[in-house]
Amino acid sequence: MSDSHGIDRRAFVKAAVAIGGASALSACLDRGPELDVARGPEDPASAFPERQHAWNAALPTDDAGNNHHPRHRILLALDYDGDGTPTDAEREAVEAALTGVERAYERSADGLLLTISYSPYYFARFDADLPGSVDLPEPRALSDFEDPDADDVDAIVHLASDHGEVVMGAEEALKGEVEELNGVSQPESALTDALSVRERRTGFIGDGLPAENQDVNGVPDDGPVPEDAPLYMGFESAFEGNQPGEDRVTIESGPFAGGTTQQLSTLTLNLNQWYEQDSRDQRVSKMFCPHHASEGTVEGTGENLGNDPQMDDCGDPTETARSEGVVGHSQKMVDVREDDKPIILRRDFDSTDGDRASVHFLSLQRTIADFVTTREAMNGDAVAADSAVGQRTNNGILQYINTVRRGNFLVPPRSLRALPPSNPDSDAADTAEVARA
Numbered sequence: 001m002s003d004s005h006g007i008d009r010r011a012f013v014k015a016a017v018a019i020g021g022a023s024a025l026s027a028c029l030d031r032g033p034e035l036d037v038a039r040g041p042e043d044p045a046s047a048f049p050e051r052q053h054a055w056n057a058a059l060p061t062d063d064a065g066n067n068h069h070p071r072h073r074i075l076l077a078l079d080y081d082g083d084g085t086p087t088d089a090e091r092e093a094v095e096a097a098l099t100g101v102e103r104a105y106e107r108s109a110d111g112l113l114l115t116i117s118y119s120p121y122y123f124a125r126f127d128a129d130l131p132g133s134v135d136l137p138e139p140r141a142l143s144d145f146e147d148p149d150a151d152d153v154d155a156i157v158h159l160a161s162d163h164g165e166v167v168m169g170a171e172e173a174l175k176g177e178v179e180e181l182n183g184v185s186q187p188e189s190a191l192t193d194a195l196s197v198r199e200r201r202t203g204f205i206g207d208g209l210p211a212e213n214q215d216v217n218g219v220p221d222d223g224p225v226p227e228d229a230p231l232y233m234g235f236e237s238a239f240e241g242n243q244p245g246e247d248r249v250t251i252e253s254g255p256f257a258g259g260t261t262q263q264l265s266t267l268t269l270n271l272n273q274w275y276e277q278d279s280r281d282q283r284v285s286k287m288f289c290p291h292h293a294s295e296g297t298v299e300g301t302g303e304n305l306g307n308d309p310q311m312d313d314c315g316d317p318t319e320t321a322r323s324e325g326v327v328g329h330s331q332k333m334v335d336v337r338e339d340d341k342p343i344i345l346r347r348d349f350d351s352t353d354g355d356r357a358s359v360h361f362l363s364l365q366r367t368i369a370d371f372v373t374t375r376e377a378m379n380g381d382a383v384a385a386d387s388a389v390g391q392r393t394n395n396g397i398l399q400y401i402n403t404v405r406r407g408n409f410l411v412p413p414r415s416l417r418a419l420p421p422s423n424p425d426s427d428a429a430d431t432a433e434v435a436r437a
């Protein structure tokens, strides 16, 4: 949609997602063309993969082979209501609610993709520790210059769709607010029978959305975000060649095999210097690498890169920092690669939460240690110590982002997604099951 009516409608839908609630949803449905989204299967449990995070096969790819990123997102940050450990009735309510929305919308970007994940604070209520096959520490600061709040909610539901109405509809159904969704009747029980919504976080990614929503703190007033950019900083991201496959981020053994870990941080953006003082070449240097700036490798938002930003051409980050006085964001992390691929799978998106341009940086990895290794490479401490590059200045994009909150979560396999015990195989969990029966 390129006409002004289309843009108005897109801005309206994005605003409705940010506001949320039944009236925003019905305003959206009343104002737009009728939503025509296929329904999901009668029995999602038998039709859907055990890996909740197996989204790639359900996503279309662009002409270059990059996965499409669903455009609208809601993150429901949830607290468990009970005093002790979850009961079977609560587990059944949560499972029924999740299954209800899966029956309503097909599992795709046009329909709905979702995950539910749990924090170390959630698992602390069980006697048993998480099994050794799960690496899920409490979040912490990962550089000298960040001081994030710990995201200490119990659980996060991530809803993703190309249609704002779908994520909003799913949210209302999970809260037990609608009896029917996309013509499919919803269960009596709701997610909120066992979990309370502490905070809703929203966001978007995709061509045009950042430019249409740049009237927020952190972006200069003159509207500098390129019209076709998928993210506020103006470049395509998460190219196929710079992402690992889902196998590399999946837990391979133990009771949570088939799951993954999720790192979720809120990064606020300050793009004044980025757009007002930095030149286009400086932006390319800082995001990719100086080589790409001098060779003109990146055109516009970088669509010309196809599915591969050619990071091998960037050269050694320390040498670049010494000779150019600047080093690229993605250039710094190439050494962390395994089999020529990064070890974290990025599924981040932009946000206007709190009227501030920000990023909900969401990544999946087999262990949180894989995230820490990658984030430490992004700090570029060694590069800065050995060159004129500063701790944050000319050091990739560190100067423009501030990590205000970080959380670590376990995305269990689908069969354990409803209020899982900490160690489904352990004696302690068995004893707890017996005690509850």
Ligand code: HEM
Residues within 6 Å of the ligand: 231, 233, 235, 236, 237, 238, 239, 240, 242, 243, 267, 287, 288, 309, 311, 329, 330, 331, 333, 334, 337, 341, 342, 343, 344, 359, 361, 374, 375, 378, 401
């Ligand atoms: C405002 C925040 C961020 C933006 C706009 C951003 C954008 C980008 C862009 C444009 C690229 C190069 C192209 C591509 O992705 O394929 C990239 C690469 C990458 N980014 Fe970020 N990024 C951000 C934050 C982060 C954070 C917090 C991490 C966590 C450590 C991270 C990890 C990575 C990794 C692993 C790569 C690929 C490195 C490789 O090529 O081996 N990014 N990012």
